[in-house]
Amino acid sequence: MSTIESTLAPVAPPKARAKPGLSPIDRDERRLGFALLAPAFLLLFGVVVYPIVDLVVTSFQLNNLAQPWMGTPFVGLENYGRAMSDDRFWEATFHTGLYVLVTVPGAVVVGLGLALLANQPFRVKWPVRLGLLLPWALPLVFAGLIFRWFFEYTQGLVNNALLMVGLPAQAWLTDPTLAFIAICIAIVWKTSSFVALVLLAGLQTIPRSLYEAAEIDGAGKLAQFWEITLPMLRPAIVVALIFRTITAIQTFDIPFAMTNGGPGNSTETLAMYIHKTTIDFLDLGYGSALAVLMFIVSAILTAGYLRYTRRDPSARGH
Amino acid sequence: MKARLIAASVASLVLVGTSSLALAQQTTLRIFTGGQQRPDVMRQIVDEYMKANPNVKVEVEVGGATSEQQQQYLNTVLASRDSSLDVVLIDVIRPAQWAAAKWAEPLDSYLGADKEKVMSQYLPAYREANTVNGSVISLPYFADAQFLYYRKDLLAKHNVQPPKTWDEVKTAAQAVMKGEGNANLRGFETAGAPIEGTVCTYTVPLWGAGGTVTDTNGKLALSADLAKKPFELWGSMKQAGILPPNIAEIPTDRIRQNFQAGNLVFGMTWGYVWNRTQQDTDSLVKDKVGVVPLPGFTADKAATCIGGWQLAVTAFSKNKAEAVKLVRYLSSPEVSKRQAILASHLPVFPDVYKDPEVLKANPWFAEALPVVQTARSRPVTPRYNEVSEVVRTNMNAFLAGTKTEESALTEMRNRLGTILR
Numbered sequence: 001m002s003t004i005e006s007t008l009a010p011v012a013p014p015k016a017r018a019k020p021g022l023s024p025i026d027r028d029e030r031r032l033g034f035a036l037l038a039p040a041f042l043l044l045f046g047v048v049v050y051p052i053v054d055l056v057v058t059s060f061q062l063n064n065l066a067q068p069w070m071g072t073p074f075v076g077l078e079n080y081g082r083a084m085s086d087d088r089f090w091e092a093t094f095h096t097g098l099y100v101l102v103t104v105p106g107a108v109v110v111g112l113g114l115a116l117l118a119n120q121p122f123r124v125k126w127p128v129r130l131g132l133l134l135p136w137a138l139p140l141v142f143a144g145l146i147f148r149w150f151f152e153y154t155q156g157l158v159n160n161a162l163l164m165v166g167l168p169a170q171a172w173l174t175d176p177t178l179a180f181i182a183i184c185i186a187i188v189w190k191t192s193s194f195v196a197l198v199l200l201a202g203l204q205t206i207p208r209s210l211y212e213a214a215e216i217d218g219a220g221k222l223a224q225f226w227e228i229t230l231p232m233l234r235p236a237i238v239v240a241l242i243f244r245t246i247t248a249i250q251t252f253d254i255p256f257a258m259t260n261g262g263p264g265n266s267t268e269t270l271a272m273y274i275h276k277t278t279i280d281f282l283d284l285g286y287g288s289a290l291a292v293l294m295f296i297v298s299a300i301l302t303a304g305y306l307r308y309t310r311r312d313p314s315a316r317g318h
Numbered sequence: 319m320k321a322r323l324i325a326a327s328v329a330s331l332v333l334v335g336t337s338s339l340a341l342a343q344q345t346t347l348r349i350f351t352g353g354q355q356r357p358d359v360m361r362q363i364v365d366e367y368m369k370a371n372p373n374v375k376v377e378v379e380v381g382g383a384t385s386e387q388q389q390q391y392l393n394t395v396l397a398s399r400d401s402s403l404d405v406v407l408i409d410v411i412r413p414a415q416w417a418a419a420k421w422a423e424p425l426d427s428y429l430g431a432d433k434e435k436v437m438s439q440y441l442p443a444y445r446e447a448n449t450v451n452g453s454v455i456s457l458p459y460f461a462d463a464q465f466l467y468y469r470k471d472l473l474a475k476h477n478v479q480p481p482k483t484w485d486e487v488k489t490a491a492q493a494v495m496k497g498e499g500n501a502n503l504r505g506f507e508t509a510g511a512p513i514e515g516t517v518c519t520y521t522v523p524l525w526g527a528g529g530t531v532t533d534t535n536g537k538l539a540l541s542a543d544l545a546k547k548p549f550e551l552w553g554s555m556k557q558a559g560i561l562p563p564n565i566a567e568i569p570t571d572r573i574r575q576n577f578q579a580g581n582l583v584f585g586m587t588w589g590y591v592w593n594r595t596q597q598d599t600d601s602l603v604k605d606k607v608g609v610v611p612l613p614g615f616t617a618d619k620a621a622t623c624i625g626g627w628q629l630a631v632t633a634f635s636k637n638k639a640e641a642v643k644l645v646r647y648l649s650s651p652e653v654s655k656r657q658a659i660l661a662s663h664l665p666v667f668p669d670v671y672k673d674p675e676v677l678k679a680n681p682w683f684a685e686a687l688p689v690v691q692t693a694r695s696r697p698v699t700p701r702y703n704e705v706s707e708v709v710r711t712n713m714n715a716f717l718a719g720t721k722t723e724e725s726a727l728t729e730m731r732n733r734l735g736t737i738l739r
Contacts, residue, residue, distance in 0.1 A: 176720050263714055279394060
C-alpha cells in the first residue's frame with residue numbers, strides 16, 4: 001500500500017485538479033501518471049477487488065459443484081441464515097476465538113522475550129538472529145507436520161520425554177484439550193518469531209540516551225523496562241498485534257496438518273470449515289458466505305486496533 | 319534491408335510451424351495416482367506401454383497418501399476445468415460424484431460395440447461401480463477389500479486359531495498380548511483417524527450385524543439398534559486395551575507400518591499390505607503373515623468394504639482418444655496380473671486369481687476371490703464427500719473418547735438425514 005501512495009504523491013499533487021487552465025505539459029504529466037498507475041491498479045483489481053466481489057456474489061447463490069444440475073440460482077440471504085443455525089459454524093468460530101485468545105498474547109509475550117534477547121549486545125549476533133528467522137521462514141504446514149511428529153503417541157519426542165521422567169504417555173493429538181494445547185504450542189513457536197522481528201525493529205529505534213538518563217535518575221532495570229521500553233514499544237506492539245490477530249483468525253495450516261480438525265471436529269477452525277465446505281464438499285455458495293462472515297470479523301477487529309493506534313498519542317515518544 | 323528482415327521472419331515462422339507439427343505427433347499424457355497406490359509399479363507398467371507406443375509419453379503425477387487428500391487436490395484442478403491431467407486414478411467411491419460433476423469423459427462411445435464385451439469380463443462389483451446411470455465413467459485398475467492380517471508365528475506360538483468372529487479376535491489378541499508381555503505389541507488396528515478409511519471402520523461391523531447406511535433408493539436407513547453395533551464393538555475393544563489408546567490418530571498406512579515393524583497382532587486392512595510385508599527390506603514380519611477374510615459377529619455373517627481404484631479420463635483432457643487407449647491397456651488382464659505379482663493388488667478379472675504365478679506371489683488370493691465378490695459398497699451418492707465426512711468424523715470422535723455412542727449416533731443421523739434426503 002505504502003508504495004502506491006508514494007508513487008502517487010509526485011505524479012498527482014493535490015492541486016492538480018482537472019482545471020481547464022492546465023498547461024499541456026501538466027496534462028501530459030497527468031496522463032503519464034495515470035499510465036504508470038494503471039498496472040498497479042489493474043493488478044490490485046484483478047487479485048483483490050474482483051475476487052472479493054465474486055466471493056460476495058457467490059455467497060448469495062446456491063452454487064454446489066457436486067450438484068451442477070441445480071444451477072446457480074440467487075437465494076438471497078439463505079446461506080447466511082444457514083450459517084446462523086449451523087452448530088458446526090459456531091463451534092468452529094468458538095475454536096478460532098480460543099486460538100486467537102491464546103496464541104496472540106502467547107506469541108507477543110514470547111516474541112517480546114526473543115526480541116529483548118536478540119537486542120542484547122552479544123558479540124556474535126547471528127545465532128540468535130538465525131534462531132529468530134528460521135521458524136518465520138518455515139512454511140506453516142511444515143511446522144504443523146514437525147509438531148505432529150513431536151506429539152505423536154508412540155514415536156513422538158514429547159511422550160518419550162514424559163516416559164523418561166516416569167510420567168505416563170499422553171494421547172496428545174486425540175484428546176481435545178491436549179490437542180488444543182499442542183496446536184497452540186506449535187502456533188506460538190511458529191508465529192512468535194515474526195512478532196519478535198517486528199518488536200526488535202521497534203526496540204532499536206529507542207534512543208540509548210533515555211536509558212542513560214534513567215540510570216542517572218536511579219531507575220533499575222525493571223523500572224526502565226516498564227517506564228521506557230514498553231511505552232516506546234507500544235506502536236510496534238500494536239502493529240504486531242494486528243498482523244498476529246489477522247493471521248490467528250485465519251488459522252488453518254497447523255491444525256490441518258496436526259489433527260485435521262480431530263478428534264471429531266474439536267480442533268476445527270473457521271478457515272478449516274470453509275476449506276472443507278468449498279474444497280471437500282464443493283458447496284461454493286455456503287463456503288463463500290462463511291468466508292464473508294470471517295472477513296467481516298477480521299475487518300471489525302482490525303478497525304478496533306486501528307482506532308486504538310489513532311487515539312494513541314504516540315507522538316509523545318518522538 | 320527490410321525485405322530481408324521479412325524474409326527471415328517468415329522463414330523462422332515456417333520453421334517453428336514445422337517443428338511444432340513434429341512435436342504434435344508425440345502425445346504427452348499425464349496420469350494422476352496416489353502415493354499409497356504404488357506409483358512405482360504404475361511407472362514400470364507405463365514404461366512398457368511407452369516402449370510399445372513410441373508416439374506416447376506418459377508422465378505419472380503422485381498425489382497425497384489418502385483418498386480424501388487426493389480428491390481435495392483433484393477438486394481444485396477439476397473445478398477450474400484444468401486440462402493438465404488426462405487420466406486420474408479414482409477411489410471406488412467416486413464414480414457417482416465424478417459423473418454428476420461431469421468431470422469424467424463417458425467411455426461408452428470409445429468402447430462402441432465392444433462395451434458389453436469389455437464390461438462383462440470384470441468382476442460384477444466393478445462393472446457396477448464404474449457404470450453410472452448406464453454410462454461407463456471409468457474402468458477398474460485393481461480391486462480391493464479389507465482382510466484380517468495376522469501374525470502367523472505369534473498365533474501358532476500361543477496356540478490360537480485365526481479368528482472368525484469378533485469375540486475370537488478379542489480372546490486371541492488378549493492371549494497373544496498377555497503371552498508376549500511386550501509393551502509395544504498392539505492387539506488390533508483399523509483406520510481411526512478422520513480419513514476415508516475410517517468410514518469402513520464404521521460400515522464393516524454395521525453390515526456384519528445386518529444393518530445398512532442407505533436403502534436401495536439411497537435414503538438414510540440406519541436403524542437404531544444396528545447403528546450402534548460398530549460403536550459397541552470398537553468401544554469394547556478399546557476398553558479391553560486391544561485397540562491402542564491412540565487409535566484415533568491411525569490412518570490406513572500406519573496400520574501397515576506398525577504391522578511391518580512387528581508391533582501388531584491383527585490388522586484390518588487392504589490387499590496392498592501383503593506385498594509390502596513380504597518385499598520391503600525393513601519388514602520384520604516376512605513369512606510371518608497370514609491373511610484371512612474379516613471376522614463377523616457370527617462366523618457365517620462377515621462383511622467387508624469394497625475398495626479398489628478406477629481409471630477415469632478427465633472431461634478436460636486434450637488427448638482423450640490416446641488417454642482412453644492407455645486406460646484400456648491399464649485395465650487389461652495382463653496389467654492386472656502384473657500388478658498382482660508386483661504389488662499384491664487384487665485382480666479385477668476372476669481368472670487372474672487362479673493364475674499360478676499370481677498364486678505363487680500371493681497364496682491367500684485363492685481365498686480372496688469370494689471375499690471380493692461379496693464385498694459391499696459404501697453409500698453411492700454424488701454428495702459422498704459429505705456422507706463420508708459425517709461418518710468418519712463421528713467414528714473418529716468416538717474412538718478418541720470425546721463423543722459418546724449416543725451423541726455420535728445422533729449427530730450422524732441428523733447430518734446424514736439432511737444430506738441423503
